[in-house]
Amino acid sequence: MHAKDGETVPFVGDAEEPRVDSRGPRVGWLVGVDGAGNPQVDFEGNTAGPLCARTIIPMSPKVLADATARRPGAVLLFEQDDLSRPVLIGLLQPASTAPLVEALLSGAADSESALDAHVDGRRVVLEGKEEVVLRCGEATITLRRNGKVVIRGVQVETHATGTNRIKGASVKVN
Known part of the structure; x- marks a missing residue:
């Protein structure tokens, strides 16, 4: 008998408890981190409680702590279709x-x-209370609260297919 993801399937020889289908991805949630820093997950149909999961994505302790607090959906697969061996393959992101x-x-x-x-x-719109800085290597563009804009770089070029205007109360060159 074939089952859709999450359906219970009668298991031949086990009349007491139906078996939950573990094929395909399943969405659970991150519930914590164990002492070794491994994520612990849970999912609907899991009767064993939180399980330590392996992961295929690098997750810093900060990311794990934030995800545990937010409880986003955790996309899980199971090694050899064994529900006691979850593998965390990603966290669902809000739109x-x-x-x-x-x-x-x-x-x-x-x-x-x-x-x-x-x-x-x-x-x-990027907004900063005092200033916004865009930086790449030795080039920066700084926007300050007082209205001052500073563009710095080893070489600064401007190109225009139309008019390239420089306006100001005064203009200084060199």
Whole structure:
């Protein structure tokens, strides 16, 4: 007899307790971290309580703690279809209307990990109370609260297919 994900299937020779189908991915949740820093997961139909899970994604202690507090869906597979051997393959992410802003404000991007954000909206607003700094190598663009904009780089170029205007109360060159 074939079952859909999550359905109970009668197991031949075991009339006392139906068996839960473990084929395919299942969404559970992260419930904690054990003493060795391994994630503990639970899922519907699990009668054994929280289980230590292996993971295929690197998860820092901070990420695990945040995920435990938020309790997002944890996508699980099971080694050899054994429900006592979960493998965490990812965490479900909430839909975001401003992924770049959220990624920047969350501080999730540290110096060792790359951050890519694709924004499909027509406008992105990054706001800082005192200043906003965009930095890449030796190039920076700084926007300050007082209205001052500073652009620094080894070489600064401007290109325009139309007019390239420089406006100001006064303009200094060199």
